[in-house]
Each structure stands twice: as C-alpha cells, then as structure tokens.
Amino acid sequence: MPAPIILGIESSCDETAAAIVTGDRRILAHRLAGQEAAHAPFGGVVPEIAARAHVEMIQPLVAGALSDAGLTLDDVDAVAATAGPGLIGGVMVGLVMAKALAHAGARPLIAVNHLEGHALSARLSDPDLGFPYLLLLVSGGHCQLLFVEGVGRYRRLATTIDDAAGEAFDKTAKILGLGFPGGPAVERAAALGDAAAVPLPRPLKGSAEPHFSFAGLKSAVLRAAPNHRAEDVAASFQAAVVDCLVDRTARAIGRANGATALVVAGGVAANGAVRTALQSLATVHGLRFVAPPSWLCTDNAAMIAWAGAERFAAGLTDPLDVPARPRWPLDPAAEAVRGAGVKA
Numbered sequence: 001m002p003a004p005i006i007l008g009i010e011s012s013c014d015e016t017a018a019a020i021v022t023g024d025r026r027i028l029a030h031r032l033a034g035q036e037a038a039h040a041p042f043g044g045v046v047p048e049i050a051a052r053a054h055v056e057m058i059q060p061l062v063a064g065a066l067s068d069a070g071l072t073l074d075d076v077d078a079v080a081a082t083a084g085p086g087l088i089g090g091v092m093v094g095l096v097m098a099k100a101l102a103h104a105g106a107r108p109l110i111a112v113n114h115l116e117g118h119a120l121s122a123r124l125s126d127p128d129l130g131f132p133y134l135l136l137l138v139s140g141g142h143c144q145l146l147f148v149e150g151v152g153r154y155r156r157l158a159t160t161i162d163d164a165a166g167e168a169f170d171k172t173a174k175i176l177g178l179g180f181p182g183g184p185a186v187e188r189a190a191a192l193g194d195a196a197a198v199p200l201p202r203p204l205k206g207s208a209e210p211h212f213s214f215a216g217l218k219s220a221v222l223r224a225a226p227n228h229r230a231e232d233v234a235a236s237f238q239a240a241v242v243d244c245l246v247d248r249t250a251r252a253i254g255r256a257n258g259a260t261a262l263v264v265a266g267g268v269a270a271n272g273a274v275r276t277a278l279q280s281l282a283t284v285h286g287l288r289f290v291a292p293p294s295w296l297c298t299d300n301a302a303m304i305a306w307a308g309a310e311r312f313a314a315g316l317t318d319p320l321d322v323p324a325r326p327r328w329p330l331d332p333a334a335e336a337v338r339g340a341g342v343k344a
Contacts, residue, residue, distance in 0.1 A: 003022040003023035003024040003026075004022065004023045004077040004078065004309060004312055004313070005020060005021075005022050005023075005028070005071070005075060005076050005077050006020070006021050006022070006023070006076070006077065006078050006079075006080055006110075006305045006306075006308040006309045006312060007019075007020055007062070007065070007066070007073075007076045007078070007079045007080065007098075007101065007305065008020075008021060008080045008081070008112075008301040008302065008303075008304035008305025008306070008307075008308055009058070009062065009079070009080070009081040009082065009094045009095075009097055009098050009301055009304065010081075010082050010094060010114075010117070010299055010300060010301040010303075010304045011054045011058065011081075011082060011086075011090045011091060011093050011094030011095075012082045012084070012085070012086025012087065012090055012091050012094070012114045012299065013045060013050065013086055013087055013090060013140070013141075013299055014034065014035040014036075014038075014039060014045045014050045014053075014090075014299075015032055015033070015034055015035070015298070015299040015300070016032070016033045016035075016053065016054045016057040016058055016061055016094075017030070017031065017032040017033070017061065017299070017300050017301035017302075017304075018030075018031050018058075018061040018062040018064070018065040018301050019031070019065060019300070019301035019302040019304070019305045020065055020066065020068075020069040020071060020076075020305065021124070021302055021305035021306050021308075021309060022309070023309045023312070023313060025124055025127060025306075027124075027302050028068070028069035028071070029064075029065040029066070029067075029068035029069040030065065030300065030301060030302050031061045031064045031065045031068065031301075032061075032300060032301070033053075033057040033061060035049070035050060035053050036180060036181060038050075038053060039180060040179065040180045042180075043170075043173075043174040043180055044170060044174070044180065045087070047087045047089055047090070048089065050087055050089065050090050051087070051089030051090050051092075051093060054089075054090045054093040054094065055093055058093055058094060058097050059097070062097065062101070065301075073101060073104065073105040073107070074105065076105065076107055077107065077108075077312065078102075078107055078108040078109070078110055078308060078312045078317065079098045079101045079102040079105070079107055079108070079109055079110070079308075080098070080109075080110040080111075080112050080304055080305055080307065080308025080309075080311070080312075081094045081095050081097070081098030081099075081109075081110075081111065081112065081304065082094055082095070082112055082113075082114045082117065082304055083095050083111035083112060083113070083318075083322060083323070083324055083325060083328070084113065084114065084324055084325030084326060084327065084328040085113070085114060085115065085141070085325060085326060085327045085328040086114055086141075086326065087326070088324060088325075088326040091324040091325070091326070092324045095111065095322075095324050099320050102320065103320060108312065108317040108318075109317060109318050109319070109320055109322065110307075110308040110311050110312060110316070110317055110318060111318040111322040112304050112307045112308055112311070113307075113328050113330060114299075114304075114328075115137060115142060115144075115328070115330050116152075116154075116307050116330060117303040117304045117306070117307045118137050118139065118265040118266050118297075118303060119135055119137060119146065119148055119154065119265060119307075119330065120151070120303070120306060120307045120310055121265050121292045121296050121297070121302075121303040121306065121307075122135075122263045122265055122290045122291065122292050123306070123310070124292070124296065124302065124303060124306040125292045125293055125296055126290050126292075129261060129263070129288075129290050130260070131148060131149055131150045132147060132148055132149045132150070132256075132258050132259055132260075133147075133148050133259050133260065133261040133262070133263050133290070134146075134147060134148075134157075134249075134252060134253060134256040134259040134261070134262050134263065134287075135147075135148050135263045135264075135265060136245065136249050136262070136263070136264045136265075136269075136278065137265055137266045138164070138165050138166065138245065138264065138265075138266045138267075138268040138269060138274070139164060139165075139166045139266030139267040139268060140164060140166035140167055140169075140170060140183075140267055140268075141164055141166065141167065142159075142160075142164050142166075142266065143159065143160040143164040143165045143166075143212045143214070144156055144158060144159045144160070144330075145157040145158040145159075145210060145248065145249060145252040146330060146331070147255075147256050147259065148263070151310045151311060151313075151314050151316070152311070152314070152316065154330040154331050155331055155334075156329070156330065156331035156334040157210055157252045157255050157256065158209075158210035158211045158212065158248060158251075158252055159211060159212070159334075159337060160211065160212040160213065160214065161204075161211050161212070161213050161337055162213050162214065162215040163213075163214045163215045163218065164212075164214065165212070165214055165241055165244075165245065165268050166183060166266070166267050166268045167214070168214040168217055168218050168237075168241065169182045169183040169186050169241070169268065170182030170183065171218050171221075172186055172218065172221050172233075172234065172237050173185045173186050175218075175221055175222055175225050176189065176221075176225055176230040176233055176234060177230065178230065178234070183267060183268060183270070183271065184270075186234045186237065186238060187238065187271055187272065187273070189230055189231045189234035189235070190231070190234040190235040190237075190238040190239075190273070191235075192231040192235075193229065193230075193231030193232040193233070193234050193235030193236070194231075194232050194235055194236075195235040195236050195238070195239040196236070196239075197228060197229070197232035197233075197235070197236055198224050198228050198232055198233050198236035198237075199236075200217060200220050200221065200224065200236050200237060200239075200240045201216055201217060201220055201240070202217075202240055202243050202244050202247070203215075203216045203217055203244065204244065204247075204248065205243060205244055205247045205248075206247065208251075210248055210251040210252045210255070211248070211337055212244060212245075212248055214241070214244070217237070217240055217241070217244075221233060221237050224236075238271075238273055239273075241274075242273050242274055242277045245274060245277070245278070246277050246278065246281050249262070249278065249281060250281060250285075253281075253285050253287070259287065260287065260288060261282075261287055261288040261289070261290050262278060262281065262282040262285070262287045262288070262289050262290070263289075263290045263291070264278050264289075264290075264291050265291070265292060265297060266297060267297055267298045267299070268297075269291055269292070269294075269297040270294040270297040270298060275291050278291075
C-alpha cells in the first residue's frame with residue numbers, strides 16, 4: 001500500500017508555510033514565506049501584521065507546494081494544519097484554509113498541536129528514532145522537557161516559570177541593538193565575544209526542581225549592556241542559557257526512565273552552542289543525541305505535515321469544527337508550577 005500523502009500548513013507566528021510530506025518520510029515540497037522585514041522595525045512580531053501577511057500568502061504557498069510536488073488536491077490523503085498554540089489570528093488563517101481544502105476535497109482534517117510538530121520533527125529526519133525519548137523543546141514561546149511516549153502521549157517533566165529561552169534571546173538582541181530575528185543575531189555576535197567577560201546569573205541552576213527561568217537573566221543583560229561590548233554580553237548571555245539548559249536537562253534525565261535518546265527541537269535548537277552542549281550531555285549519560293536539521297527546528301510546514309502523517313497512521317483525525325487555540329498544552333494533566341506567565 002503506498003504511503004499516505006499529507007498536505008501541511010503552518011501559520012502560528014510569523015512564518016507562513018505549506019508542505020507535502022509522505023508517511024515514509026519523503027518531503028515532496030516545502031514553501032515558506034517569512035516576515036522578518038515587516039516586523040524588524042518593531043524588534044518583535046506584531047500579531048496584526050503577521051495575520052494580514054498570512055492571509056496574503058497562504059493560498060499561493062499551498063498552490064505552489066502542490067505544483068512543486070506535481071500533485072493536485074485529489075492526490076492528497078489528508079490535510080493537516082497548526083490549530084494552536086500561537087498567535088490566534090495567524091492560527092485561524094491556516095486552520096480555516098485547511099478546513100476549506102479538506103471540505104472541498106472530501107479529505108480528512110488533522111488539527112496539529114504546533115508543539116507536537118516540534119516534538120515529532122526529529123522522527124521525520126531520523127527514521128531510527130523510536131519511542132520513548134526525552135525531549136527538550138526550546139523555542140520563542142516555550143521551554144519544556146517532555147517524556148515522549150508516543151503520538152499524542154506526552155508527559156511534561158519541566159517548563160519555564162516565566163519566560164522561554166527563545167524570548168530571552170530575542171529580548172537580548174533588542175537590548176543590544178543586534179536586529180531581528182534575535183536568536184541568530186545573538187549567536188553571530190557571541191562568536192565574536194568573550195563568554196567570561198560579563199558575570200550573568202544562571203537562574204535555578206542546581207535547584208532540585210527541574211523547571212526553567214529566564215526573566216532574571218534578561219534583567220541582568222539589561223543592566224550589563226551599557227557597560228560592556230555587545231559581543232561580550234551576547235557571548236556571556238548565550239553561555240548562561242546553555243548552562244541552564246544543560247543543568248535542567250540533566251536533572252530531567254533521571255526522571256525519564258526508559259528513554260534511549262535525548263532530542264532537542266524548536267527554534268533555539270538551531271543554535272550551535274546549544275547543540276554541542278546537549279550532545280556532550282547525552283554522551284555522558286549514554287543516550288543517543290538527535291537534533292533535526294536547523295531548518296526543521298524553526299517554524300515550518302514539513303513538521304506539521306509529518307505530525308499529521310503520524311496522527312493519520314494512528315487513526316487520529318478531527319471534525320471540521322475543531323477550534324483554533326491560542327494555548328494548547330501537550331500534557332493537560334501536568335501540575336501547575338509556581339510563577340506568573342507560565343508558558344503551557
């Protein structure tokens with residue numbers, strides 16, 4: 001029986017994307033339109049601008065992806081789209097497009113949790129990665145450690161009690177005047193700086209609880225910035241984030257009984273220093289280390305199509321009235337943690 005063909009759509013933040021992926025891990029097409037120029041003057045993503053751009057780009061991107069793959073909607077077995085979490089205006093654009101295509105083509109609709117897209121992305125790039133595994137999901141809006149037991153089965157071991165690591169990267173870039181998007185800008189500047197030049201805190205490092213905190217680190221960067229070279233602040237900040245991620249992940253490894261791999265995914269997983277440090281941590285603990293290619297770490301539609309393929313294989317589809325969600329935890333049963341502004 002031929003592998004199913006899934007059309008995936010992503011529009012949760014400031015990337016509009018469409019992809020065609022098969023159940024045997026072939027990426028037949030992927031198109032993406034970024035919005036960096038539109039948001040750069042503001043130093044961050046403006047939800048209203050993002051939503052309008054998604055409206056303008058979604059149809060030509062879907063049509064282009066189908067054309068690139070040499071397919072029509074009739075050749076697609078299911079339509080998958082991000083249904084949350086994310087900026088609700090953008091999520092609605094992509095999900096409504098997917099609903100229209102599913103209805104018009106009489107195809108199943110698969111509402112994908114954006115975080116599940118990241119969580120399963122490593123299985124798209126690495127066919128040898130099996131369940132269960134420990135996942136560090138680290139992005140602009142989320143910083144979590146999850147025990148991934150299977151499709152739709154996620155146990156949250158840790159989360160941020162305030163800000164996500166990716167948000168801290170973006171705010172640091174803004175403070176230092178490095179431009180947008182912040183993550184790559186800080187990494188470039190850090191390569192030219194001295195990571196020992198600026199003393200910065202490592203929030204929660206060494207604590208018994210496995211959670212993350214980055215709000216205090218951002219405040220320390222703000223105080224240090226006027227008195228140091230931007231490159232040195234960037235390098236010191238990046239080193240502090242890496243130390244926190246490694247320390248917290250090491251704490252969670254002891255709670256992930258049965259895991260055979262340490263996986264990192266999400267936008268911050270594209271950072272070379274983060275990857276190198278986690279690779280070393282995995283080696284120390286006798287775990288395989290798996291990280292998707294950098295382009296699969298940032299927001300994209302291939303991971304959404306692949307998550308759709310995994311859910312389709314498990315018989316998990318959704319009705320056309322499935323809602324768009326600004327918040328959607330992967331582990332709804334996880335206990336609440338202390339702190340305000342927790343990213344679910």
